[in-house]
Amino acid sequence: MGILEVKDVGKRFGGLQALGDVNLSVQENTVHAIIGPNGAGKSTLLNCFVGKLIPDTGSVMFDGQSVLGRTPYEINQMGISRVFQTPEIFGDLDVMENMMIPCFAKRDGSFRLHAFERVNDEKELVEQAEQMLIDVNMIDKRHMNASSMSRGDKRRLEMAMCLVQEPKLLLLDEPTAGMARADTNNTIDLLKEIKEKRDITMAIIEHDMHVVFSLAERITVLAQGTPLVEDTPENIKGHPKVREAYLGEAH
Amino acid sequence: MLGLNNKDFRFLLIVIALTMATPILLQPFPEGSVMAQFNAGYPDLMQRFAIFGIFAIGFNILFGLTGYLSFGHAAFLGAGSYSAVWMFKLLSMNVIPGIILAIIVSGLFALLIGYISLRRSGIYFSILTLAFAQMSFNLAYSVLTPITNGETGLQVTLNDPRILGQQVAANGNVPPTNLFGLEMGSSFKLPVGAWEFTFNAGYYFCAVIAILAFYLSLRIFRSPFGLMLRAIKTNQTRLNYTGLNSRPYTLAAFVISGMYAGLAGALLASMDPLAGAERMQWTASGEVVLMTILGGVGTMMGPVLGAGFIKYFENIFSKINENVLHQWFSWLPDGLENIVIWVAEHFVGSGWHLTSGLLFMLVVIFLPGGLVEGGQRIAAMFKRKKADDDSDDAGHHPKQSPHVAE
Ligand SMILES: Nc1ncnc2c1ncn2[C@@H]1O[C@H](COP(=O)(O)OP(=O)(O)OP(=O)(O)O)[C@@H](O)[C@H]1O
Ligand SMILES: [Mg+2]
Numbered sequence: 001m002g003i004l005e006v007k008d009v010g011k012r013f014g015g016l017q018a019l020g021d022v023n024l025s026v027q028e029n030t031v032h033a034i035i036g037p038n039g040a041g042k043s044t045l046l047n048c049f050v051g052k053l054i055p056d057t058g059s060v061m062f063d064g065q066s067v068l069g070r071t072p073y074e075i076n077q078m079g080i081s082r083v084f085q086t087p088e089i090f091g092d093l094d095v096m097e098n099m100m101i102p103c104f105a106k107r108d109g110s111f112r113l114h115a116f117e118r119v120n121d122e123k124e125l126v127e128q129a130e131q132m133l134i135d136v137n138m139i140d141k142r143h144m145n146a147s148s149m150s151r152g153d154k155r156r157l158e159m160a161m162c163l164v165q166e167p168k169l170l171l172l173d174e175p176t177a178g179m180a181r182a183d184t185n186n187t188i189d190l191l192k193e194i195k196e197k198r199d200i201t202m203a204i205i206e207h208d209m210h211v212v213f214s215l216a217e218r219i220t221v222l223a224q225g226t227p228l229v230e231d232t233p234e235n236i237k238g239h240p241k242v243r244e245a246y247l248g249e250a251h
Numbered sequence: 252m253l254g255l256n257n258k259d260f261r262f263l264l265i266v267i268a269l270t271m272a273t274p275i276l277l278q279p280f281p282e283g284s285v286m287a288q289f290n291a292g293y294p295d296l297m298q299r300f301a302i303f304g305i306f307a308i309g310f311n312i313l314f315g316l317t318g319y320l321s322f323g324h325a326a327f328l329g330a331g332s333y334s335a336v337w338m339f340k341l342l343s344m345n346v347i348p349g350i351i352l353a354i355i356v357s358g359l360f361a362l363l364i365g366y367i368s369l370r371r372s373g374i375y376f377s378i379l380t381l382a383f384a385q386m387s388f389n390l391a392y393s394v395l396t397p398i399t400n401g402e403t404g405l406q407v408t409l410n411d412p413r414i415l416g417q418q419v420a421a422n423g424n425v426p427p428t429n430l431f432g433l434e435m436g437s438s439f440k441l442p443v444g445a446w447e448f449t450f451n452a453g454y455y456f457c458a459v460i461a462i463l464a465f466y467l468s469l470r471i472f473r474s475p476f477g478l479m480l481r482a483i484k485t486n487q488t489r490l491n492y493t494g495l496n497s498r499p500y501t502l503a504a505f506v507i508s509g510m511y512a513g514l515a516g517a518l519l520a521s522m523d524p525l526a527g528a529e530r531m532q533w534t535a536s537g538e539v540v541l542m543t544i545l546g547g548v549g550t551m552m553g554p555v556l557g558a559g560f561i562k563y564f565e566n567i568f569s570k571i572n573e574n575v576l577h578q579w580f581s582w583l584p585d586g587l588e589n590i591v592i593w594v595a596e597h598f599v600g601s602g603w604h605l606t607s608g609l610l611f612m613l614v615v616i617f618l619p620g621g622l623v624e625g626g627q628r629i630a631a632m633f634k635r636k637k638a639d640d641d642s643d644d645a646g647h648h649p650k651q652s653p654h655v656a657e
Contacts, residue, residue, distance in 0.1 A: 050492065076494035088489040090482050101482050104475050105494035113503055115476040118254065122475070161493065 002027045003169055003201055004049065009058035011044055011225075018044045019055065019225045026169065026218075031195065031202045033212045036222035042205045043085075045222070046173050049203075050082050051075045063168060073110050079168035085177055087154035089161070091147030095138060098146050098157060099129035099164060106165045132164040135197065136190060152183040156190060163194060172204040176211050188214050213237070259469055262551070266465055270458045273297055274448050281445030288570060291563050294438055294451035295522075299562045301457035302518045305464045307542045307554030309511020312468055313504045314540070315549035316477060318484035320377045322536050323364065323384030327357040327509040329391060329531030331516025333398065336405045336526045343416025344407070344426045346435065346456070346521040350514060357513020358506055365505035369498060372487075384536055391528035404527030428521050430456055435522055453522050460518065461555075464511060469551060471507070480504050512539075541607075545614055547621030556622045561607065568603040572596075 002025035011019040019041045026032045047053040051072040060067050090098050103125040133139040136156050176184040206212045219236045221228040252260040278292030334356040335349030342348050368379040391399040407425045420426040428435045435453035471477045479500050482490050546557025576592045598606045618625045
């Protein structure tokens with residue numbers, strides 16, 4: 001049993017079958033990549049995990065519980081954090097404030113009226129947040145306004161915000177899309193570091209083969225809404241069907 | 252101290268000092284001098300500063316922190332006034348029960364309106380609040396006449412039961428509003444040379460409550476709750492995917508600001524025991540929006556400054572009439588004098604709204620951060636000459652929305 005079990009998931013948009021009978025299992029403590037050509041349904045699939053879309057058929061079980069019909073914040077509280085294609089951070093707040101919010105969410109749940117405490121009195125949470133910033137090499141930027149940082153730093157911050165919650169599953173939707181080579185390599189290094197420092201399960205959608213083959217332990221290839229193959233990176237590289245459907249186009 | 256860091260505590264002390272000294276500070280010109288008409292140190296106006304300051308401080312908790320722009324907060328102001336007057340009619344002329352009931356009633360009322368309006372955001376939220384407030388206004392004006400006394404407005408009369416207090420005062424009138432016997436209208440006049448300062452019980456009562464209201468909002472700004480509200484303004488998507496439900500946070504902010512409005516309404520009634528439907532009209536809702544923006548959205552002092560600014564100019568400008576203008580411009584040649592006065596009189600008296608509109612435009616265009624930004628710019632000009640240290644001014648002025656901060 002994987003931590004994320006996707007069974008027979010189907011999703012139609014009008015006349016378009018975006019997903020059809022997707023079966024997928026993400027094992028604990030692995031990096032699982034989902035690749036596929038444009039329009040294959042990767043983002044649609046990911047959106048079914050986080051409460052943004054509800055599939056027409058099938059089930060998505062996380063940690064033994066169904067996520068279908070739950071809101072994004074409930075799913076996050078179950079232990080799934082998500083990194084967006086364009087970094088979603090709190091632009092008007094400084095880096096440390098950005099980090100404190102997920103810390104509070106993790107400790108206090110989805111709502112608490114803590115109007116008479118002070119943010120800075122929460123020593124334990126402040127420490128957690130600072131430790132995480134040290135881990136991602138951003139501690140010197142902790143008083144910086146988040147919107148004034150480079151895109152690479154915003155991505156770093158977003159990942160730190162997700163990781164400080166110690167999610168059971170981290171979802172990444174094209175974390176390097178639109179990035180320069182240097183930023184892409186930085187992101188790969190960051191993810192590798194994270195992987196070394198702690199046990200973490202990641203599901204990553206990616207176009208960039210370099211990224212996929214540097215990180216993934218399992219790869220699922222999606223084409224026209226259905227999984228073509230699922231295997232280790234070595235086997236995927238040599239797989240004739242995959243070359244034909246995907247790699248042939250990409251290179 | 253008091254759960255505040257040193258900087259905030261100093262800030263609070265300054266606010267307290269200024270508030271307590273207001274009757275002196277706002278009376279800079281000697282009695283009988285030409286400039287005396289610009290004095291603002293009389294009870295009625297000072298009470299308004301404190302009361303509308305409270306209204307704006309509360310409004311800023313919603314609008315300044317979450318960015319949700321309500322166009323219906325006057326409904327809570329009105330509800331507060333009606334509740335207080337009812338307490339004056341039924342219980343006694345002591346202001347405390349009226350204030351307590353007003354806060355409860357406006358809080359419940361805000362819970363209802365907020366619960367429905369917050370299903371939408373942005374412009375739809377604003378329109379919903381506006382619609383609710385106009386509905387409340389119309390209800391107060393006609394349907395709910397037994398409670399609100401319709402267009403005449405709710406007043407205290409000699410026939411009211413006032414079961415805990417006097418029905419009729421010794422002089423045969425309705426007894427005055429009071430705080431355990433201290434009459435709100437009572438004043439102590441202190442002549443100092445050519446000056447005369449008025450220390451009014453009603454003002455000081457409002458001022459103490461305003462300080463409490465300010466302190467409370469300072470605590471909210473610095474709390475995790477306040478942080479969440481600011482996060483809502485910045486990026487709700489991220490907030491939801493971070494495991495936080497934004498709805499109860501915005502609703503709590505809405506209810507808190509509604510209670511502030513109800514408190515302000517009760518104080519208005521405590522200073523002058525009547526309540527009318529016009530207090531709920533959309534112009535009154537718009538006024539608090541203007542105060543907040545004029546002073547500086549999302550800053551601690553901004554709303555108070557904005558409220559003071561608007562109430563001051565409303566009072567002073569609307570007092571100036573043609574005669575006063577003639578006095579001012581009598582040194583001009585006759586023909587020119589008449590032209591100047593013809594132009595100027597459109598901007599004073601009942602035409603004061605023209606002036607306020609212009610001022611508002613100027614501030615929004617040249618000082619998008621409001622009066623507080625103006626103050627910061629002036630302070631920065633002086634500071635630049637001094638050390639470049641101490642640049643961390645953000646303490647008092649939590650981040651503003653990007654278009655305001657730039
Ligand atoms: N909300 C929607 N309404 C209608 N059609 C949609 C919607 N979202 C996605 N689609 C369609 O579903 C198909 C799958 O889209 P999806 O975004 O999941 O692909 P993808 O694999 O993420 O592609 P890319 O690599 O370009 O990001 C596409 O044909 C897309 O046009
Ligand atoms: Mg996509």
